[in-house]
Amino acid sequence: QVQVLQSGGGLVQAGRSLRLSCTAFGLSIDYYTMGWFRQAPGKEREGVSCINWSGRDTYYVDSVKGRFTISSDNAKNTLYLQMNSLEPEDTAMYYCALRSGTSVSLYDYCSDSSSTNYWGQGTQVTVSS
Numbered sequence: 001q002v003q004v005l006q007s008g009g010g011l012v013q014a015g016r017s018l019r020l021s022c023t024a025f026g027l028s029i030d031y032y033t034m035g036w037f038r039q040a041p042g043k044e045r046e047g048v049s050c051i052n053w054s055g056r057d058t059y060y061v062d063s064v065k066g067r068f069t070i071s072s073d074n075a076k077n078t079l080y081l082q083m084n085s086l087e088p089e090d091t092a093m094y095y096c097a098l099r100s101g102t103s104v105s106l107y108d109y110c111s112d113s114s115s116t117n118y119w120g121q122g123t124q125v126t127v128s129s
Contacts, residue, residue, distance in 0.1 A: 002026035009123035022096030038092035047110030059106035
């Protein structure tokens, strides 16, 4: 049985940092393209950042470039999102997602998460001004 468990998140002041983690059980992330998506109240879900199976290729939405860093540790089957210089506009529920396949366009996946095979349970990030 596959489980995808997230940790991290919380309430921070603008300008501070948070790190999200996402660990998969019952599969190997070596065979998956992965990403972080977020959804704020009243807004559509948005792809924040995506990474390929090896961790060597990454994609970021323009609003987080230079502030967020996505990474993976395949030995630990874990995906990370380091979020620095947080802004109130980053407030949202954050979800990690896994899509099977190692030759997936990161831009396409981050733009459309409908091909996701597994989702994390979500974690709230709230940034106060």
